[in-house]
Amino acid sequence: MPNVSIKEVARLADVSIATVSRSINNPEQVTEKTRLKVQDAIAKTGYSPNKLAQNFRRGRTNMVMVVLPSVGDPFFTAVMKGIRAAARNKGYSVVIEETQLNTLTADEIGAMLVSNQTDGIILLASVSPFGTEISSAKSHRQLPIVIGCETISPELADFPSVHIDNIAAAKEATNYLISQGHKRIAMIYGQESSLLTKDRELGYRAAMKQAKLPIADGWVVEGELTIAGARKATRNLMSHNDRPTAIFCANDEMAIGCLHEVKSAGLSVPEDVSVIGFDDIRYAEVTDPPLTTISQPAEEIGERVMYRLCRRIDAGNGTSSAPEIVPHKLVIRQSVAKPAN
Amino acid sequence: MPNVSIKEVARLADVSIATVSRSINNPEQVTEKTRLKVQDAIAKTGYSPNKLAQNFRRGRTNMVMVVLPSVGDPFFTAVMKGIRAAARNKGYSVVIEETQLNTLTADEIGAMLVSNQTDGIILLASVSPFGTEISSAKSHRQLPIVIGCETISPELADFPSVHIDNIAAAKEATNYLISQGHKRIAMIYGQESSLLTKDRELGYRAAMKQAKLPIADGWVVEGELTIAGARKATRNLMSHNDRPTAIFCANDEMAIGCLHEVKSAGLSVPEDVSVIGFDDIRYAEVTDPPLTTISQPAEEIGERVMYRLCRRIDAGNGTSSAPEIVPHKLVIRQSVAKPAN
DNA sequence: CTGAAAGCGCTTACAG
DNA sequence: CTGAAAGCGCTTACAG
Numbered sequence: 001m002p003n004v005s006i007k008e009v010a011r012l013a014d015v016s017i018a019t020v021s022r023s024i025n026n027p028e029q030v031t032e033k034t035r036l037k038v039q040d041a042i043a044k045t046g047y048s049p050n051k052l053a054q055n056f057r058r059g060r061t062n063m064v065m066v067v068l069p070s071v072g073d074p075f076f077t078a079v080m081k082g083i084r085a086a087a088r089n090k091g092y093s094v095v096i097e098e099t100q101l102n103t104l105t106a107d108e109i110g111a112m113l114v115s116n117q118t119d120g121i122i123l124l125a126s127v128s129p130f131g132t133e134i135s136s137a138k139s140h141r142q143l144p145i146v147i148g149c150e151t152i153s154p155e156l157a158d159f160p161s162v163h164i165d166n167i168a169a170a171k172e173a174t175n176y177l178i179s180q181g182h183k184r185i186a187m188i189y190g191q192e193s194s195l196l197t198k199d200r201e202l203g204y205r206a207a208m209k210q211a212k213l214p215i216a217d218g219w220v221v222e223g224e225l226t227i228a229g230a231r232k233a234t235r236n237l238m239s240h241n242d243r244p245t246a247i248f249c250a251n252d253e254m255a256i257g258c259l260h261e262v263k264s265a266g267l268s269v270p271e272d273v274s275v276i277g278f279d280d281i282r283y284a285e286v287t288d289p290p291l292t293t294i295s296q297p298a299e300e301i302g303e304r305v306m307y308r309l310c311r312r313i314d315a316g317n318g319t320s321s322a323p324e325i326v327p328h329k330l331v332i333r334q335s336v337a338k339p340a341n
Numbered sequence: 342m343p344n345v346s347i348k349e350v351a352r353l354a355d356v357s358i359a360t361v362s363r364s365i366n367n368p369e370q371v372t373e374k375t376r377l378k379v380q381d382a383i384a385k386t387g388y389s390p391n392k393l394a395q396n397f398r399r400g401r402t403n404m405v406m407v408v409l410p411s412v413g414d415p416f417f418t419a420v421m422k423g424i425r426a427a428a429r430n431k432g433y434s435v436v437i438e439e440t441q442l443n444t445l446t447a448d449e450i451g452a453m454l455v456s457n458q459t460d461g462i463i464l465l466a467s468v469s470p471f472g473t474e475i476s477s478a479k480s481h482r483q484l485p486i487v488i489g490c491e492t493i494s495p496e497l498a499d500f501p502s503v504h505i506d507n508i509a510a511a512k513e514a515t516n517y518l519i520s521q522g523h524k525r526i527a528m529i530y531g532q533e534s535s536l537l538t539k540d541r542e543l544g545y546r547a548a549m550k551q552a553k554l555p556i557a558d559g560w561v562v563e564g565e566l567t568i569a570g571a572r573k574a575t576r577n578l579m580s581h582n583d584r585p586t587a588i589f590c591a592n593d594e595m596a597i598g599c600l601h602e603v604k605s606a607g608l609s610v611p612e613d614v615s616v617i618g619f620d621d622i623r624y625a626e627v628t629d630p631p632l633t634t635i636s637q638p639a640e641e642i643g644e645r646v647m648y649r650l651c652r653r654i655d656a657g658n659g660t661s662s663a664p665e666i667v668p669h670k671l672v673i674r675q676s677v678a679k680p681a682n
Numbered sequence: 683c684t685g686a687a688a689g690c691g692c693t694t695a696c697a698g
Numbered sequence: 699c700t701g702a703a704a705g706c707g708c709t710t711a712c713a714g
Binding site: 346347348358359362363366390391393394395396397398399 | 690691692693694
């Protein structure tokens, strides 16, 4: 029953298939009377155009793909909301592709586009390994790819992007800790390969340096971007012989693990140890204590990145590729206090 | 540069386009020598088949779509892992479609399939409104749709599904509270339109009835499936003149909000109020106190649902559509204790 | 405003 | 094993 083609409709309405096509896609090009006849035939047959044929014929899908590290990451709820709003506005449907962290290569990305499966791609995940792909990436530069949230790796630097200033934000978080009187400040970063958390580490180091505070060996530890990883990292920190009084976590997910582990060690937050996060996911305000963190304008990023992509798709390479920096904000809750000693 | 077609490759390799096609898709049908020639030409041109044309010609995409309520819901991380594992195994790529809770109608689902955009659909979100679509849904019954996690609404009852027994699980959760000595047990359910949380409510009511425990007016309250909604619901519960000593939340997301709000009211968990959740999302073990909850075998559900879908796609309607029930498990942590009084 | 015709890039019987 | 040809279901100049 699904499989009536345009021919059947044309036969029933007693017009050519061209007219059926026009009635659907450019109704202003046919007379009212014809349109009605066709409409009738469509209703009778239950016809719906074969999208596969349309896509093929038109050479486009009106679909964009957003690539993100993992479904289930609460940070992306708001980003997607923004993307979706903009997409609806522009007549695109959006489809999500999940990639295990750092698994997609630039070539694979390119292949998706080249093979026409989608009209454009929004990258919300980092792409690697880079290196051998650099040269091919160069030829990809015209492709409609836009990067959101992530820090762009060198070989993708020519693609447009929209994100906060991660270095500055991390610096601000660290400075806040310093302003509260902390001197022994540790950091849990994501993973070596994550440029984004690398930037946050850079900001932390810059702030520490500027305040002339030393960073002891073992104070900067990898949290693997997961709760489990952060818990392990925190355990190490808590048993460090020069135990820090504050911990800056490169994201809230890890901060949640950190919070739990500090308390498990019999210490209290923020009295004994202050914790600060990054992202302001929705769980951050209901942790115990509520988490002080950096908030990103996630929905706005989503919207902007989608509009940016549309411009790329429409205008090709003519559009600017300067990164768009959106403002972050320090959200003060209760997980940071002045140090006891 | 992306746009060489099969013709160009054929010209370069000095063979017909049929041979090029065969070299790629059925290499065993061509001689080694031809294959090499073609391979060479492909390398030279950077040719990659136009997927749009392939999909159209083949009448299929080798893509399945999973429909879920929202990216950013941590419950789906594991489900997707299972789906992806099975999909890889079967040669499908998977694409995710987000739907605001309860926004997709059966007709829209059908349209996706009928228009060939995808070979099959996994529904992890409920579909509504049902009613007018029932009849058309009947004609959809042959479509490759499989439902996971969700409780199926009447008009979708003929589609295969895999999920836990939500009623039994909710009963078990409630009975656990009862076994600890609780008599005044409240419940925060999801939303009226969510069949899944409706089932959980049914289980709760059954357990209460069986234990001959009364449910006071205002003890069963809507949490909107969100943290904010659950907080509001909890506030009402905490100011109820017959305050419950335990709260069963229809999912962990709401339990997290509930936990926070109980503590905000100056009460402690579990000493004053016990809280039990549902789903065992990854945050459940790091809440304060760690959350006692019902765990679902999410990854297994994902795998099974994908394999089930494959059978549907391959065998058409010949496959059974009996629901597959997978086992749940009560995970006891620290958010439940015996009541004080 | 409408129709006949070309053609998008593939795949696949059908011959040879 | 290979090629010539048909055809998948649309859209869109080109005539009229």
